[in-house]
Amino acid sequence: MTFYAFLGALEQGFVYGIMVLGVYLTFRILEFPDLTVDGSLPLGAAVSAVAITHGVHPYLSLLFALGAGFVAGTITGLLNTKLKILHLLASILTMIALYSINIRIMDGPNVALLGTPTVIDPLVAMGLPGYIASLTLFSAISLAVTGALIWFLHTEMGQALVATGDNPQMITSQGVDTHRIIIFGVGLSNALVAFSGALIAQNQGASDVNMGVGTIIAGLASVIVGETVFGSKSIRRACVAALLGSVLYRIAIALALGMKWGRFSFTPSDLNLITALLVIVALCAPMVKEKFPYKNK
Amino acid sequence: MIIIKSLIKYFNRGSINEVLSLDGISVTVASGDFITIIGSNGAGKSTLLNCIAGTHLADGGSIQLGAQDVSAWPEHKRARFVGRVFQDPLLGTCAAMTIEENLALARRRGCRRGLRMGVRSDDRDLFRKELKKLGLGLENRLKVGVGMLSGGQRQALTMLMATLVPPEVLLLDEHTAALDPKTARQILDLTETLVAGRQLTTLMVTHNMSHALRYGNRLIMLHQGRLILDIEGEEKRRLTRDDLLARFYQAEGEEIVTDRMLLG
Known part of the structure; x- marks a missing residue:
């Protein structure tokens, strides 16, 4: 892997890391497997891109993306809590609906951001080369988001949110409305995912309706990689692990794409398969360990 | 003060599995009453507590806690008035969080939860003082995860959490049934101390007849969703197990005493 490819992987790791924090919040803290993210990542991208092409300041467009993602998440939360739809199904329904909504927002399947202002401009104006500027900005933003989440x-x-995921009966009898917490928590998670999507769109110069495919799996893989490598003893540690897990995951992907066996090499379209296999292995590892206790000694 | 008027609760209403769990129960609980509730399986003891706490909404009748009619209130809203300890020690505490975090959640029972820190330094002094009363050494382990504690320790912590903010009513649903006899005894003694120390109005469901006789100032017995026995004060103090059995048969005229109640 070249130095530039490595820097690119780092940059991707940080910018997608914000999405991973959102996935961590629902999947691990709320125990709410939320597939809305496949729709809310391009939603954030679409909202931000359309806002920028209409002359909105790139940083202000990030706030719009946050808000849009939050609304998308609260809809999943409402479907689950008030209409009693299974969480997985509720999130798939929102995700599917967002596909149409995203095309409406962009008035087409994609919006190009070539030559428009982006969040990276102020750093480039300070004289930093482009690849350093985006890496600096995205690492700073993702670290700030991690700190804020902790x-x-x-x-x-x-x-109350942590307790809702762990023991809903207990926190209800301590006077917390778990429905409100779930709606808010899933909203917050999708706000982060959409925020991440907005940054990604500005970085790659386009927003595309299909850019969200596989977000949940990439997010899960990053969370699991992070937990395995950095541990999850406390919330502080688990949040940092989720962000660093995202960075490791992107580096691993970059390495895989750079490998060659004779005439065979992976293409970007193989990524979903590789990631799915990675998640399956990671999810099954504890079970396999339990079945063969002696072999692991 | 709790006033319960002709409370009715069905399960699976309208289906072939319909069960009438509470069949018009009326009872007035004075402030400071410590009532033990006995009855065979399916008598409606847990349903009664769940209806008071709001876990189930009743199908008829009314419940008044303090000055409020709470019949239509959801569970989390009633929590302001209700402290609960469950049979399952895992149910009352949050395993993923530390002892101090659990206590902090309990300290804010019924309050708005905002963006202030969950555990604050002035909390910790109070928590240490209260934990010391349990005599389990937990006051030195504030930052230990609750998942590391034994069932008895968790149940003692749950007792403390349920009473940290004195509730209008304390509901204990067979809260020692899952513990070994020695630990059960400790938790019951703790219950008595906490209830007496804070003058708490308490309803304690138990399957154990001697516990029902030893603790509290009033005893009620449920059978098939109805209240069939209500004894208090001096009369309860003089009550023996044989009396209770006799009253039992007299009231119902059928075999409703389970082995578990006799052996306990």
Whole structure:
């Protein structure tokens, strides 16, 4: 792998890391497998891209993306809690609906952001070369988001959210409306995912309706890689592990794409298969370990 | 003060499996009453507590907690008035969180939860002081995960959490049934201390007749969703197990005493 490819993987790891934090929040903290993210990532991209092409400041467009993602998440939360639809199905319904909505927002399947202002411009204006500027910006933003998430999860509301995922009966009898917490939590998660999508679109110069395919699997793979490598003893540790897991995952992908056996090499379209296999192995590892206790000693 | 008027609760209403779990129960609980509730399986004991807590909404009748009619309130809203300890020690505490985090959740029972820190330094002094009363050494382990504690320790912690903010009513649903006899005894003694120390109005469901006789100032017996016995004060103090059995048969005229109640 070249140095530039490595820097590119780092940059991708950080920018997708914000999405991974969102997936961590639903999947691990709320125990709510949320597939909405496959739709809310391109939603954030679409909202931000359309806002920018209409003359909105790139940074302000990020706020729009956050808001749109939050609304998408709350819809999944409402479907699950108030209409009693299974969480997985509720999130698939929102995801499918978002496909149509995203095309409506963009008035087509994609929007190009060539020559328009982006969030990276201020750093480039300071004289940094493009690849350094985006890496600096995305690592700074993703670290700030990680810090904010850790802070939130230690507040009264955040603690209620953690307890809702772990023991809903207990937190209900402590006076917390778990429905509201789930709706808010899934909203917050999708706000982060859409935020990540907006940054990705600005970085790659386009928003595309299909850019969200496989988001949930990439997110899960990153969460699991992070937990395995960096541990998940405390919330603080688990959040940092999720972000770093995303970076490791993107580096692993870049390595896989660079490999060659004779005439065979992986293409980007093989990524979903590789990631799915990775997640299956990671999810099954604890079970296999339990079945063969002696072999692991 | 709790006023329960002709409470009715069906399960699977309208289906072939319809069960009438509470069949018009009326009872008035005075402030400071410690009531033990006995009855055979399916008598409606747990359903009664669940209806008071709001886990189930009743199909008829009314429940008044303090000055409020809470019949239509959801469970989380009633939590302001209700402290609960469940039979399953895993149900009352949050395993993923530390002892101090659990206590902090309990300290905010019924309050708005905002963006202030969940555990604050002034909380910790209170938690240490309260945990010391349990005599389990937990006051030195504030940052230990609750998942590391034994069932008895978790149940003691749940007792403390249920009473940290004094509730209008404390509901104990066979809260020692899953513990070994020695631990059960400790938890019951703790219950008595906490209830007496804070003058708590308490409803305690038990399957154990001697516990029902030893604790509390009032005893009620449920059978098939109806209240068939209500004894309090001096009369309860003089009550023996044989009396209770006799009253039992007299009231119902049928075999409703399970082995578990006699052996306990």
